[in-house]
Amino acid sequence: MIRLHDVHKDYAFGERRVTACDVGDLRIEAGEQVALVGRSGTGKTTLLHILAGILRPDRGEVEVVGARIDRMSEAARDRHRGRHIGMVYQTFNLLQPFSALENVLLGALFGRGAGGEAKSRAETLLQRVGLGDRLHHRPSELSVGQVQRVAICRALVNDPELILMDEPLGNQDRTTGVQVLDLLLQMARDGNKTVVMVTHDPESAKRMQRTVELETLRRPA
Numbered sequence: 001m002i003r004l005h006d007v008h009k010d011y012a013f014g015e016r017r018v019t020a021c022d023v024g025d026l027r028i029e030a031g032e033q034v035a036l037v038g039r040s041g042t043g044k045t046t047l048l049h050i051l052a053g054i055l056r057p058d059r060g061e062v063e064v065v066g067a068r069i070d071r072m073s074e075a076a077r078d079r080h081r082g083r084h085i086g087m088v089y090q091t092f093n094l095l096q097p098f099s100a101l102e103n104v105l106l107g108a109l110f111g112r113g114a115g116g117e118a119k120s121r122a123e124t125l126l127q128r129v130g131l132g133d134r135l136h137h138r139p140s141e142l143s144v145g146q147v148q149r150v151a152i153c154r155a156l157v158n159d160p161e162l163i164l165m166d167e168p169l170g171n172q173d174r175t176t177g178v179q180v181l182d183l184l185l186q187m188a189r190d191g192n193k194t195v196v197m198v199t200h201d202p203e204s205a206k207r208m209q210r211t212v213e214l215e216t217l218r219r220p221a
Helices: 044-054 074-084 100-109 116-128 146-157 174-190
Strands: 004-015 016-028 033-037 059-064 087-088 162-166 196-197 212-213
Touching: 004 044, 004 116, 004 162, 016 044, 016 196, 033 044, 044 059, 044 087, 044 196, 059 116, 074 087, 100 116, 100 146, 146 174, 162 174, 174 196
Parallel strands: 033 196, 033 212, 087 162, 162 196
Antiparallel strands: 004 016, 004 059
């Protein structure tokens, strides 16, 4: 499902370059649920964005869902992400003018398309997470936990093989966050989906099948 080899990404700050991601080797098998953990500044979000194809590494091999995305153009990476990857962001990134159902359907636009079949999938997902009576409510009319459930449905609407999560418990109370995270992991298991989560939170990490410390992935100096 995921294979990284000799992956490096850095950024320039004036004349100084700062390493944001440095991975020797990483393999994640189909169906695994893996937490990538590390202190602030170890490149967790950068690595997640490389896996999603949002960022291209300066060098290295990145294979995700059977494709070498490091060789792809930006447009090709966008298409690959829309068809194969669902993302759950720390800030959820829902659009306030749109209803819960419309926000989920926006995710379908970048994958299979937002036709009648997509609407049926979106409604079914929202009903499954307990939001069947909130389809036409806007994010401002929902609780934080309900907003996260909408974000989960948006990530799942294209039936992706891979789900990527960025600090999913970062912006809500722990009880609600854990309940929603457990719901997502169960839905992923039911669909045999691979889940990769970056986090600094031990409670989140221990809910995954495997934990990988980012420091251990760094290549020897």
